[in-house]
Amino acid sequence: MPLIVRPIGMIHSPLEDPAGAPIQPVYADGLTGAVEILEPFAEGLADLEGFDRVWLLYWCHRSAEARMRVVPYRDTRQRGLFATRAPSRPNPIGLSCVRLLRIERNVLHVADLDILDGTPLLDLKPYVPEFDSFPDSRPGWLARPNAPRRRADRRFHDRPGPPQTSA
């Protein structure tokens, strides 16, 4: 049963190469970018200002094919894929909580971006602490990561990118 998704916009980011990109928004050091929403959907942005953060759901368009065991960035040994946030997944849907700086018409200016330039946006949801924040939730093997890595390399990506920037 194949299901079809269509991009509702595009993410513009200074991150052109997976290598060196932050692996999560919390490691992005405030990196800023823009989320451009296609015109038919711009009206749906009403009332979004006032939220500090938004969830971006996006298509990891440069990810390699999924494998069920991977060595994640934060470890030195293999883990089950679904116990990791690796971008190579059977459905390569990424999930990032970014800070919303301001909205200009159909463009969201955001910070804490960990997403590659040109990534298709699938959905946008407000971050609601009552629904989404569980500070004491036990984080499994990530309670004691075996690798301190905060930047990606190309292990989950198919295609070589442009030369690595200083990011």
Add this chain to the structure above:
Amino acid sequence: MPLIVRPIGMIHSPLEDPAGAPIQPVYADGLTGAVEILEPFAEGLADLEGFDRVWLLYWCHRSAEARMRVVPYRDTRQRGLFATRAPSRPNPIGLSCVRLLRIERNVLHVADLDILDGTPLLDLKPYVPEFDSFPDSRPGWLARPNAPRRRADRRFHDRPGPPQTSA
């Protein structure tokens, strides 16, 4: 540019009708169910035990067509769709943080379920407070919801369901 997603499993839930279903996991009063992963993907569940919570990404298969202005369950006036968590979206991808009780082979037993029975699962990610928990993030209009509703009705659903159960 259409993109194709394929279910990696199915969600089994006592919730058969949108009407009366909790609108978020935090309002589900611990409701339990099972997430069945298709065999080719079962190996990817390794190391997931140890996480208290998991994100489920799923296809809201019974949602109506998206409109860009909606009256959300927690309000009495129209809001921009992307400032709400309504299930009728251009790409009807649902996001729920549920409690992981235990894993038996390819089946996750979970609690705090707000998802309808038979919903196709698209992805499964570990909940990591360092990445996902922002307790002080301002929740826009949801700081003062105009309606106390914690249960859904059929406003975002196309098809009539079976008679409403006691849920």
